[in-house]
Amino acid sequence: xxxxxxxxxxxxxxxxxxxxxxxxxxxxxxxxxxxxxxxxxxxxxxxxxxxxxxxxxxxxxxxxxxxxxxxxxxxxxxxxxxxxxxxxxxxxxxxxxxxxxxxxxxxxxxxxxxxxxxxxxxxxxxxxxxxxxxxxxxxxxxxxxxxxxxxxxxxxxxxxxxxxxxxxxxxxxxxxxxxxxxxxxxxxxxxxxxxxxxxxxxxxxxxxxxxxxxxxxxxxxxxxxxxxxxxxxxxxxxxxxxxxxxxxxxxxxxxxxxxxxxxxxxxxxxxxxxxxxxxxxxxxxxxxxxxxxxxxxxxxxxxxxxxxxxxxxxxxxxxxxxxxxxxxxxxxxxxxxxxxxxxxxxxxxxxxxxxxxxxxxxxxxxxxxxxxxxxxxxxxxxxxxxxxxxxxxxx
Numbered sequence: 001x002x003x004x005x006x007x008x009x010x011x012x013x014x015x016x017x018x019x020x021x022x023x024x025x026x027x028x029x030x031x032x033x034x035x036x037x038x039x040x041x042x043x044x045x046x047x048x049x050x051x052x053x054x055x056x057x058x059x060x061x062x063x064x065x066x067x068x069x070x071x072x073x074x075x076x077x078x079x080x081x082x083x084x085x086x087x088x089x090x091x092x093x094x095x096x097x098x099x100x101x102x103x104x105x106x107x108x109x110x111x112x113x114x115x116x117x118x119x120x121x122x123x124x125x126x127x128x129x130x131x132x133x134x135x136x137x138x139x140x141x142x143x144x145x146x147x148x149x150x151x152x153x154x155x156x157x158x159x160x161x162x163x164x165x166x167x168x169x170x171x172x173x174x175x176x177x178x179x180x181x182x183x184x185x186x187x188x189x190x191x192x193x194x195x196x197x198x199x200x201x202x203x204x205x206x207x208x209x210x211x212x213x214x215x216x217x218x219x220x221x222x223x224x225x226x227x228x229x230x231x232x233x234x235x236x237x238x239x240x241x242x243x244x245x246x247x248x249x250x251x252x253x254x255x256x257x258x259x260x261x262x263x264x265x266x267x268x269x270x271x272x273x274x275x276x277x278x279x280x281x282x283x284x285x286x287x288x289x290x291x292x293x294x295x296x297x298x299x300x301x302x303x304x305x306x307x308x309x310x311x312x313x314x315x316x317x318x319x320x321x322x323x324x325x326x327x328x329x330x331x332x333x334x335x336x337x338x339x340x341x342x343x344x345x346x347x348x349x350x351x352x353x354x355x356x357x358x359x360x361x362x363x364x365x366x367x368x369x370x371x372x373x374x375x376x377x378x379x380x381x382x383x384x385x386x387x388x389x390x391x392x393x394x395x
Contacts, residue, residue, distance in 0.1 A: 035070025057085030087117015297338030359383030
């Protein structure tokens with residue numbers, strides 16, 4: 001081969017290699033979305049998803065659904081898979097905001113179903129919950145408001161660098177999914193906004209929540225029946241109701257919660273800190289293999305709480321004897337420190353028929369308000385103590 005033809009061949013090969021790595025992008029504006037927020041762009045988003053989802057990913061990378069800078073009004077959208085590629089990247093510009101109408105017409109605003117390999121990045125999802133919260137507080141709205149972001153029956157999902165703002169109900173729900181990672185996300189709503197949990201996971205496995213900030217009106221993270229192998233690390237929570245496992249035992253046949261690790265968390269001004277909650281009903285269930293470690297509390301009302309007698313006044317008829325059928329075992333608390341807003345900083349209120357067992361306390365340093373002694377109370381609970389434990393154990 002001559003010296004002249006070799007450089008030309010290299011140029012052609014380089015061009016071909018470049019072409020094979022170009023990502024296929026589907027910009028919602030090209031499908032009719034309006035970045036001025038003047039008209040509903042749900043149809044355009046749905047069409048862009050359809051095109052991206054049907055892309056085979058033959059270019060060597062996952063197709064991208066692009067949401068540029070601007071404000072996009074979006075009524076309910078249902079992004080359904082399975083997709084032909086290994087997954088779709090939904091990329092929202094950091095100056096891009098997708099906002100919901102103030103009216104309520106569904107139980108989920110943005111839903112991804114069978115969206116294996118989904119990667120959701122950047123921008124803001126604004127649920128505009130103010131009008132709905134006011135309606136709910138007045139008693140005129142009695143139904144459950146929509147979840148902002150609903151991920152169901154999906155595998156290998158990642159959500160990163162996203163802001164979820166003022167959801168009408170739960171900010172993010174993970175249902176019947178496997179391998180979901182949430183990282184560097186912010187969830188923000190007023191402290192008095194009703195039922196605005198940060199993340200609720202149920203019937204899901206291998207859920208990871210990292211470096212995420214929650215300021216909401218309900219649980220920062222709640223784990224429902226059938227959830228296992230969960231890692232929650234380096235989160236900030238407050239205001240809100242803390243980190244909660246449950247409620248459990250509300251229905252017959254519920255799967256248990258197991259293998260949950262919470263570490264390096266900071267909770268500020270929350271109603272609860274680390275809570276396990278079960279209904280005072282005889283329905284069987286279990287919570288086991290739970291580890292809480294390196295958690296700091298700042299003015300938390302109930303830093304460590306197990307409540308197996310949950311039964312709102314409106315449901316008293318469903319709780320005969322208020323004896324929970326859920327078995328709580330193998331739960332450890334290690335390196336938990338900070339302040340409680342109430343005198344009782346540690347409370348294990350366990351079931352008469354299914355006492356808590358295998359609870360381990362190590363290096364607990366909790367005080368009441370300004371370094372005043374706090375208290376611990378136990379009912380039907382057994383476990384072990386090591387290291388410094390303040391308040392003294394009630395086992």
